[in-house]
Every structure is written in C-alpha cells, then in structure tokens.
Amino acid sequence: MFLKENVLLAVAGLKSNKVRALLTMLGIIIGIGSVIAIVSIGDALTNKVNDTMSSLGANNIVVSVVPRDSQSSWDKVDDSDLLSREQIEKFQQKYANEIENVTLAAGGGSGQVKDGRLYANVSVQGVNEGYQAFKNIKISSGRFLKDRDIDQSRRVAVVSDKLIGKMFKSGVDPLGKEITLYSGDDVSTYMVVGVYKYEQTAMMGMGGTADEDITTAMYVPITVATEHLDNQNYSDFAVKAKSTVDSTAFTKTIQKYFDKLYAGNERYRCDVQNMEDMMTEVNSMMGTISIAVAAIAAIALLVGGIGVMNIMLVSVTERTREIGTRKALGARNSFIRTQFIVESIIICVVGGAIGILFGILLAAIGVHLLGAELTVSIPIIFISVGFSMAIGIFFGYYPANKAAKLDPIEALRYE
C-alpha cells in the first residue's frame, strides 16, 4: 500500500543522511560485490580451463604410473616399475582399431640455444610423433618429428618461429641448419627439421616476460631427451582415441588392461584418466570453491543485514514522534510497518545494486589479470537483487514491527 509514497519517502530519508546510508549499505555492498566478483571470475576460469582442455581434445586419455600408497615417494622408482616402449607398443597394437596415436613426452630440462652473441631460451621436451596431434602443434615449415627419428635417436629438433627469428637472419632457411644447445654442463648439437608457430598461452603470458627472454619449447626425439635420465622407461603417456570411440568406455578398458599388467606390482599401479573426467574434476573443484565463497558471502550478508537492522532500530527510535504523529493522523499499524520495511528494502536493494557494479568492476580487473574473458551471468544479478530484497524484508521486519506496535500516546509524548 502507498508503495510510491513509501519509496519516495525512503529515498528522501537516505538522501538526507548519505554517509549513514552508505555505511549501513557497506555490509550488503561487500557481500553482494564479493559474490558477483568471485562467481564471475570463477565462471571465466572454468570456461578458460574447459576451452584449453577441449582444445587438447576430449578424447585424449592419459595413462600414468602412480604409487599404490599415496604416501610413498617417487625416489626409488626402477625402470621395471615404469612402462617400457615395448609394453606401450604392445598395448597400442592390441587396440589398433581404437587408438589413433600414442603420445610420449618427457621433460628434458631448460637450456639456451647459443650462437656467438645470439641466444634463445628453450625448454627441451622429448616427444614422439603422436605429440603433434595431441598438443595441436602447427608446423609452419619443415616437418614434425617422425617415429624413425625416435627409433634411431636422431639429433634433430623442431623449434619455434620465435627462436628462428632470434637465431637466424631473415631470409635464411633454417631447415637443415645446426643449433647448439647449452643445458647445464651439457653442450649438444641438433639439426633443425621443422619450425612450429609459437602461440602464447595466457598462463605463460601472466608473468609478462619480455619478448627477448621468452622461453619456447624445443621438441627433440624422446629417446634423445631421456638419454641422460636415470629412467629410460615412461611414467606416463597419452592416448588419442579415434573420434568414433566412446572415450569413457575405452578409458575403462584401458584401466583393466593396465590393472592386469600391474597386478604383480605391489608398489605401483596405473591410473587412467580421460580429459572429460579431468574436466569434470576441475568443474567440481570450481563448484567446491563457489560453495566456500557463497558461505563467506552469506556471512558478510548476515553481518550486513544485522547492520541494516541496527540502523533501522535507531531510525525507529529517532522517529518515534513522527510515528506517533502518523498514527494520530490515522495510519494503521500495517501502514507504519510497510513504510519501514520498504525503507529497509530500499537500503538493501540500493546497496545490492552498488555491490553488483562493484563486483563486476572487481571481476573485470581480476579476469583481465588472468587473461580470461569476462562473462557476467544475468541470473546471478537477478538472484543478487532478489536476495538483497529478502535481506531487507528479513532484517527490516523486526524494527518495522516495533514501530508499528508503538503506542501513539507514548510516541507523541516522546522527546
């Protein structure tokens, strides 16, 4: 009843005491703002992670050797516990109909390619032929590593266009040229067989590395990369299933295969995961974070709501005489109650609206820093406004009811 008059009255009241109104709203602003910010950032991150993962291919399956007892360390792992090339090839042959290719990778550490005063930072990655499809690497000239490079442990490398730009004069064809890699105390020479197009990933761009010092991947045959390592066998590999294969079912088949293979091993087993499972895992993790944030926000809103209740009680006391006058002029108790509840709702909704703007601003900054794209979810805005109203009603009811129940005689006499 008298909604328009009550709203105008409440707004006039807020305007007449701006600092107090703002301080009252602060709890609501922080509560709603943090929900909006975290939810937006969380959404943006989830989208980004999902994008990255699906660009890797949802039908990628990763097989890794893990300790049976999660407490035990990796220190004493023997080649016999790991997967040999023969074992992997046998597996690949058995499921030749389902598998498109198998990817092997091993980190070979970081180093510098140097030629006189020219240098380029690289991270050396031992890979096999299947890695190209797995990582979606785009070759701009030459070729990617072939299985025969791996079999023969040939000293060949595929490097980024960035490295070529730094190490060779423009116009020089780098294919077939030799580069020298300094890695720790080792110096080794590789022949460039291919150049891939470097794509900056957002995660790597985060540090803001200068272009000169940028580290790009240098791909060499995995057999070459593992030469210096203690273990020649593999702790993990990835399988790209054919697009017609149901990856979830195939993951189970693979798990069974390796369970059998490792049945006799007391310390290690194989863990098989497909990208879909990982995405589900990431999403559920984000979900958990969201729930935690929601709980914190709920506490902030509770505190904010109590602040609103407090200030409404002060307002009722301050305006006792006004309430008495209104009652003398014929306001029913319900009119007084409505007036104060509307005022409380207005405080909370205005606070909520400021909070939404504040939250979107925070999210925009956060998302920008993470290099993701901002998406503001419309439902969450409506939910926030609705929730603000609910807080207004809930925490405004008690003071409003107190005002409504004032005895008009006492109220008129109040000094």
Added chain:
Amino acid sequence: MSRVIIEMHDIYKRFYIGTPNELEIIKGINLQVNEGDFVSIVGASGSGKSTLMNMIGVLDRPTEGEYLLDGIPISKMSDNEMSDVRNRKIGFVFQTFNLIPRSSALKNVELPMLYAGVDGRKRVARAKELLEMVGMGDRMYHLPNELSGGQKQRVAIARALANDPAMILADEPTGALDSTTGRMVMDLFHKVHREDGKTIVLITHNNELAAETDRIVTIRDGRIVSDEPGAGKAAQLCS
C-alpha cells in the same frame, strides 16, 4: 436540534489496573459537545486533562463508560478501527506542530488523505486549496525546517482539516509560539469555526485563550468542576 459530536457517559480511566499502584485519573466524566461548538478544556497539569484529551482524540479507550464520537461508539473498538476514526473524524493540532520532517508542507497536508485512500490528483488539489486558505499558498513546497513556528502551525491546521473531520482537537496550539504568532493562530481557529462551522476542542491551561471560546470546561482531579459559557458565546449573545 444540532448534531452531537462528543457524547461521554460516566467515563473512567484507570492505569496499572490490578496492581497496588492502581491509579484512577478520570473519575466519571459526562460531557456533550454539539456540532459547531468551540469548546476549551482547561485544567492544571495533573488534572487528567491530557488523559481526557487522549480519549476524546480516540488515541485511548476509557476503562469504563461509553463514548460516542459523531454517533460512533468508541469504547470497544480495535486499534485499526480507532485509526480509521481518527483519520476521518478528527483533525489533530499539536503544541509542537508535529509536521513530518523531510516532507514538504504540501505532502504533510496530503498525508491524512493518503491514509484515507484519496487518489493523488484530488489529494494535491485539496491540499493546495487548504494551504491557500491558511495563507501558506506560497510556501507549499517548503520543508518544515524552512518554516517559522507560526507557519508550521498554519500548515498543521490545514492538515487537520484535510479529511473534513467532525472535530478539530487542538492541544495547546499556541504553547510553543510567541504572543503575536499565537494570536494569528487563534484568529485562524476563529475563522475556521466561524466560516466552516467546524467543531473545535481546544485543550489549554491558558485561561485567557480559553475565555475567547464559546464554552469553558474546567477539569480538576479527574472531574469536571465547572462548565460555563465563554466570551465567544457572550459576544454572540450580545449581537
């Protein structure tokens, strides 16, 4: 015979009922006020004057006795019914003006009509008309704190008249004003009484003001001790 506005039969009012501190403030009052009367109720503080005023103003119910306001029995009413009766039948004028702060003079005059459910356009038209009548037509959009005491009380009188009530109940309306502005306010009451024929009940402890009215009812110790015509009546009788 003219209409009876206030009709009180054997009104008693007790407080702290059933406790050792039980207090009887009003001890059997019989009062009748006719339409068009300008009555003053006088009494010292502690005489029960305020308690009687609260009952006349339908802010409080008598403990015992029957009160008819404009023919409507009040004694057994619910809070909401009392609110509605105050809204339609009584126009209050207070010593401390009691305008709603942060609401313009116009909004203040509209308020009783708002509670009565009068629609917006009619409300504004009537409020403007009343403000013109009390000589506040050029200050309609001023807030109460931008008005002087006398101006506030004129707005309050306009507000009291908003729903065309059966009676105006004025509690020490000049108590917070200097003698000049007090005089202007009293003149306004006389004008409203004379021109509109409004029933006015004036509560005061000022015998000079009371003497201007048609009838002076004196309260002492919860009882009516005298009820005699005032100078107003005398003037009418002479003319």
